[in-house]
Ligand SMILES: [Zn+2]
């Protein structure tokens with residue numbers, strides 16, 4: 001692994017462990033990630049017994065050169081964006097660990113697990129109340145949104 | 155029910171990317187910055203999490219803040235990794251410690267490579283593992299032990 005920056009070395013390690021021992025219901029597109037270490041796609045299945053059982057989603061992770069000091073940019077992509085009070089129809093996710101509460105001890109795997117648990121605890125499938133306005137006006141990068149995390153219980 | 159209020163952030167940082175090269179304002183030891191910016195500007199600092207700029211664009215107030223941060227970080231105990239089995243890996247770079255690696259101890263007793271944790275502490279005074287604040291009060295109690 002010579003010639004890699006610390007950030008690349010860490011991503012390489014995370015990729016290996018995700019490929020070897022993927023968390024249940026998740027699969028990283030390893031070909032894509034190996035081509036471009038800074039852009040990963042993760043296929044995710046809705047957990048059994050939840051409102052998302054049987055659905056499949058795709059999560060995109062974009063890493064900057066300062067990962068893991070900077071959080072990755074994480075969005076849902078593809079045709080099926082989960083209908084959830086913290087997920088906008090453009091794929092942006094309102095989850096504090098992706099911005100304010102990020103820590104370099106978090107990893108792709110722990111972010112994925114948080115997102116699965118956020119989906120799993122949902123009791124009613126609906127978009128955030130301000131979805132239409134947000135999607136029209138927001139920056140393409142969800143990290144540029146100054147989120148106010150009002151409620152972590154949903 | 156969750157309602158994520160927010161406003162679009164107005165501080166687009168892109169102009170900072172074209173920063174002119176800077177002159178060093180400090181002669182003391184610079185923190186090791188593992189993740190270099192793409193721009194050729196001088197050292198990059200983080201007045202607050204997520205906001206980075208090179209040193210010539212900082213207000214005096216920010217420079218004082220940074221100097222304080224640096225001074226504070228330097229007071230946290232350091233050492234070399236002694237092979238302790240409890241901490242095997244630095245969670246920031248995800249590389250296993252090797253006996254003799256320079257490490258820094260936080261008051262919560264989590265340890266990291268010195269260069270890894272210093273870069274994080276410039277952004278946030280929290281322990282990445284337990285989110286325990288690494289504040290001055292904790293520091294003094296540590297020192298007097
Ligand atoms: Zn390290």
Ligand SMILES: [Zn+2]
Nearest residue numbers: 262264281284
């Ligand atoms: Zn700790």
